Amino acid sequence: MAEQISLSVAPVRTHTLARLLGYSLIGLVLFFLPVDISGRSTILLDHAASFLLKEARPLVIGLALVLMAYGAIHPWVSGAWRHNAVTLAFSVLKVLGLAIGIAFLFRFGPEAAYAPGMLPFLFDKLVLPLSLIVPLGSLALVFLIGFGLLELIGVLMQPVMRPIWRTPGKSAIDAVASFVGSYSVGLLITSRMYSQGHYTLREAAIIATGFSTVSAPFMVIVAKTLDLMPAWNLYFWGSMAVTFAVTAASARLYPLSRLPSEGQPDPQLPPGQSRIQAAWHAGLTQAQSAPALSAALRETFADGVRMTAAILPSILAVGLLGLLAAKYTPLFDVIGLLLYPVTWAFGLAEPMTVARAIAAGLAEMFLPAMLLKDADVVVRFVAATVSVSSVLFLSASIPCVLATRIPMRLRDLLLVWLQRTLLSLVLAIPMAQLAHHLGWL
Numbered sequence: 001m002a003e004q005i006s007l008s009v010a011p012v013r014t015h016t017l018a019r020l021l022g023y024s025l026i027g028l029v030l031f032f033l034p035v036d037i038s039g040r041s042t043i044l045l046d047h048a049a050s051f052l053l054k055e056a057r058p059l060v061i062g063l064a065l066v067l068m069a070y071g072a073i074h075p076w077v078s079g080a081w082r083h084n085a086v087t088l089a090f091s092v093l094k095v096l097g098l099a100i101g102i103a104f105l106f107r108f109g110p111e112a113a114y115a116p117g118m119l120p121f122l123f124d125k126l127v128l129p130l131s132l133i134v135p136l137g138s139l140a141l142v143f144l145i146g147f148g149l150l151e152l153i154g155v156l157m158q159p160v161m162r163p164i165w166r167t168p169g170k171s172a173i174d175a176v177a178s179f180v181g182s183y184s185v186g187l188l189i190t191s192r193m194y195s196q197g198h199y200t201l202r203e204a205a206i207i208a209t210g211f212s213t214v215s216a217p218f219m220v221i222v223a224k225t226l227d228l229m230p231a232w233n234l235y236f237w238g239s240m241a242v243t244f245a246v247t248a249a250s251a252r253l254y255p256l257s258r259l260p261s262e263g264q265p266d267p268q269l270p271p272g273q274s275r276i277q278a279a280w281h282a283g284l285t286q287a288q289s290a291p292a293l294s295a296a297l298r299e300t301f302a303d304g305v306r307m308t309a310a311i312l313p314s315i316l317a318v319g320l321l322g323l324l325a326a327k328y329t330p331l332f333d334v335i336g337l338l339l340y341p342v343t344w345a346f347g348l349a350e351p352m353t354v355a356r357a358i359a360a361g362l363a364e365m366f367l368p369a370m371l372l373k374d375a376d377v378v379v380r381f382v383a384a385t386v387s388v389s390s391v392l393f394l395s396a397s398i399p400c401v402l403a404t405r406i407p408m409r410l411r412d413l414l415l416v417w418l419q420r421t422l423l424s425l426v427l428a429i430p431m432a433q434l435a436h437h438l439g440w441l
Helices: 002-032 044-055 057-078 085-105 119-145 149-165 171-180 183-195 201-210 216-225 229-250 275-289 293-328 331-345 351-362 367-371 377-389 397-403 410-437
Strands: 035-037 040-042
Touching (some): 002 149, 035 044, 044 119, 044 216, 085 293, 119 216, 119 367, 201 229, 201 410, 229 377, 229 410, 351 410
Antiparallel strands (some): 035 040
């Protein structure tokens, strides 16, 4: 029987191997290999978005407005606004975001909103790049996560998932996909796995609040805003390390540690196979069963467009409200007091200012980048890392978690955000200081 299986697999093995290695290599190059073009060194995804912004700005503005209009109208047409109070609130905010975008282009509204660090910054440095990078990034992600690389890595990671993160071995793929992909897609996977009984409530909550952070394309926006693209690989892998380390800690803290967790044991390796053999087989199996490249590109591009449409108007509305609150109210000063002891203890410049800006990340993960874009490089690196590793924020990821079938309370999510932010600062600050000392920043 084994001979029959090997004979049936042999004709497709070369093609399958080419898909696994070739497509995965393309994904790695697109996301992680800096390329110097016209004296500017950054990844190809960033080069493509920058070129379009420069050469076709009116078209990009039109595209952004169309996406914002779709994102603002869709919840009301589909009836999604009825799900709960949080969904209703963000449906209203999306309409407000669209109105703000239109008003900005026609210069309506109070002059305070048009200060250099307000709407002009939000629109030019956030909305327009996002309207390109997320859809383009969704295309690039096909090569990185669609043809076996994540399955291969997932099997190799199985022995460490349960002891470190308290999740089953099968969650390795979900965890890495959630981090490298997008929180919306990651949460969709996690919710489906939970509803099908593959995850317990605690396991699903750990993954949803610990790995489903902003996608790699979003991280490019943060890095560009904070002028960290020359250190892109340090930023990406450093943020991933901090995120996963903080998740290991938060999984052992209340409220996640108190959630029920009664599930099935992890499956064993196939008889006669080493872990490396099993990982290689898993990668090849996915590469063989994956849809045609054109179909995968269409599906993920559609997901990327839908996600961009949902996020652009809410980011513009919450971003502006957050910036106004940061400038004219003491709201983030109060929250920042909880973070100040850490920023002060590690000797950061202007520790209260940093704590206040990091606290603003609860409203929108981009706010720390906006508020600290002129800070020194250590502070900028810390802000960029903590924005990612905190995972949760009110403009998008928290409503997404509440919209899944995973029964988590808003107050628990807010407590997890505070835990993750404090732990992220404790890890990110010394990492940034060491990198700066070694000349890597």
